[in-house]
Amino acid sequence: MTWQTVETPTDARPPDPLTVRAQGIPARHAFVEHAHAWGQVVYAVAGVLTVSADRQNLVISPEQAVWLPVGARHRVGSLLGAEFRSLWIAASASRDLPAAACVFRVSPLLRELIVEAAALERGAAVEASPDGYAGRVTALILDQLRRAEPLPGALAWPRGGPIATLCEAVYADPADARGLDAWARELGLSARTLSRRFEAELGLSFRGWRQRLRLFKAIELMGGGLDVTRTALELGYGSTSAFVYAFRTVLGSTPRAYMRGRRGRGGP
Incomplete structure (x- = not known):
């Protein structure tokens, strides 16, 4: 299936210092590649986004966001659909934010501030004064962005072609156990060619990427509330212990301990 284009806003105005745009992105839709004269935070309150920027192509969940500095060319879309929130931040307000595109963790407080700022944008009367309520929300958002925790291990995503076909199929059905040889036959490539192209595009072997x-x-x-055993089955692991081992190897803790830690930080 091909991807469709989402029209870019025609009423865009420079942020002063912050503008929040709320928009739904249908499944398999994306904005055309573009850049802004201001910084941008790419975030979804629901669903998963694909983001291309600075020669990176990534997938982010609702507990992650991407920072795009002034002038960064980027493309944002969604494989299965998402509720998109875009924070435009004036260059003058983003000077102490990272100089390169990066992924960071969205704290529960930052998420609620983004939701509140979007509601204020829709409101009929928003206080213009920086000392007013909207100004205080903006200041807190900027403070939270300065304190945000970078995430170096974001999930890489291909830009297109047969590697994208493969990744989209595995994303839709992570329990699919077919190996590289079977996928190579499906895509009309040799296993060696597919392996080489996969690692060149994503920096990981197919097996390592599928585990991630x-x-x-x-x-x-x-x-979303699924227990560890059901999650292991949904993802195609042969046993709960195999899932727990893989989880601990990559993330450094058991699934239950990881989720307890998230709740302790105020996560869902």
Whole structure:
């Protein structure tokens, strides 16, 4: 299936110092690649986004966001659909934010501030004064962005072609156990060619990427209330212990301990 284009806003105005835009992105839709004269935070309150920027192509969940500095060319879309929130931040207000695009963890407080700022944007009367309520929300958002925790291990995502076809299929069904040889036959490539192209595009072997994807999905499923055993089955692990071992190897703790830690930080 091909991707469709989401029209870019025609009423865009420079932020002063912050503008929040709320928009739904349908499944398999994306904005065309573009850049801004201001910084941007790419975030979804629900669903998963694909973000291309600075020669990176990533997938982010609702507990992650991408920072895009002034002038960074980028493309944002969604494989399965998402509720998109875009924070535009004036260059003067983003000077002490990172100089390069990066992924960071969204704290529960920052999430609620983004939701509140979007509601204020929709309101009929928003206080213009920086000392007013909207100004205080803006100041807190900027403070939270300065304190945000970078995430170096974001899930890489291909830009297109047969590697994207493969990744989209595995994302839709992470329990699919087919190996590289079977996928190579499906895509009309040799296993060696597919392996080489996969690692060149994503920096990981297919096996390593699929493990990371499964753990990405595991956090999403457990955050939605699924227990460890059901999550392991949904992701195609042969046993709960195999899932726990893989989770601990990559993330440094058991699934239950990881989720307790999230709740302790105020997560869902």
